[in-house]
C-alpha cells in the first residue's frame with residue numbers, strides 16, 4: 001500500500017513533510033509519493049516554475065527514503081488531473097492499493113474535482129485534519145475509522161486521520177519572504193538556504 005500526496009509545494013514545508021510521515025507511519029505505507037502538480041485545475045498557477053518547486057522538494061526529502069518524489073504530473077504538463085495520475089500509477093502497478101492523502105481544506109472541495117467518483121474507484125482517501133478546519137468527513141457514507149479496512153478493500157474508503165497540527169502554509173511562507181521576514185523553522189533549513197540563495201520568493 002502506498003500513499004500519494006499531490007500539491008503545488010510552492011514551497012514544500014514542514015506541514016507537508018511531518019504530516020506525510022505521520023500518515024506513512026500510521027498506515028504502515030511502503031512509501032509516500034510526493035507529486036508536484038504542473039498546473040492545478042482549481043486554483044491559481046503556482047508562483048514558481050516546476051523546476052524551481054521540484055528542486056526545493058528534492059532538497060527537502062534527500063535523506064528520507066520513505067518520502068519519494070514522483071514527477072509524472074510535471075512531465076505530463078498541462079492541467080494536473082488526479083484521476084489521470086491514478087490511472088497511470090495503476091497501469092504500472094495494478095495490484096498496489098493507493099491512499100490519496102489530502103488536507104481537510106482540500107477534501108472540502110473534493111466533490112468539485114474532475115471525476116471524483118472515478119477517483120474513489122481507484123484509491124482510498126486519507127483526510128488529514130488541518131488546524132482551524134472542522135472534520136469534513138463525518139457525514140460521508142464511505143467513511144471508516146479502521147485502518148485495517150484499507151487493506152481489505154481495494155479502494156473507495158475515506159479515513160480521517162489525526163496528524164501533527166502544524167499551522168503552516170506555503171502562502172504564509174511566501175508572504176514572510178516577500179516582506180523580507182524569515183520563515184525559518186517553518187520549513188527545512190536546507191530548503192530555506194536554497195530559496196535565499198536563489199532569491200526565489202523575494203520581492204524584486
Ligand code: ATP
Nearest residue numbers: 006007008009015019102103106166168169170171
Ligand atoms: P498554499 O498556501 O499555497 O495554498 P499549502 O501550504 O496549502 O499551499 P499545497 O501544496 O497546496 O500547500 O498542499 C498540498 C497538500 O498538503 C494539500 O492536500 C494540503 O491540504 C496539504 N497540507 C498543506 N499544508 C498542510 C498542513 N500544515 N497540515 C496538513 N496538511 C497540509
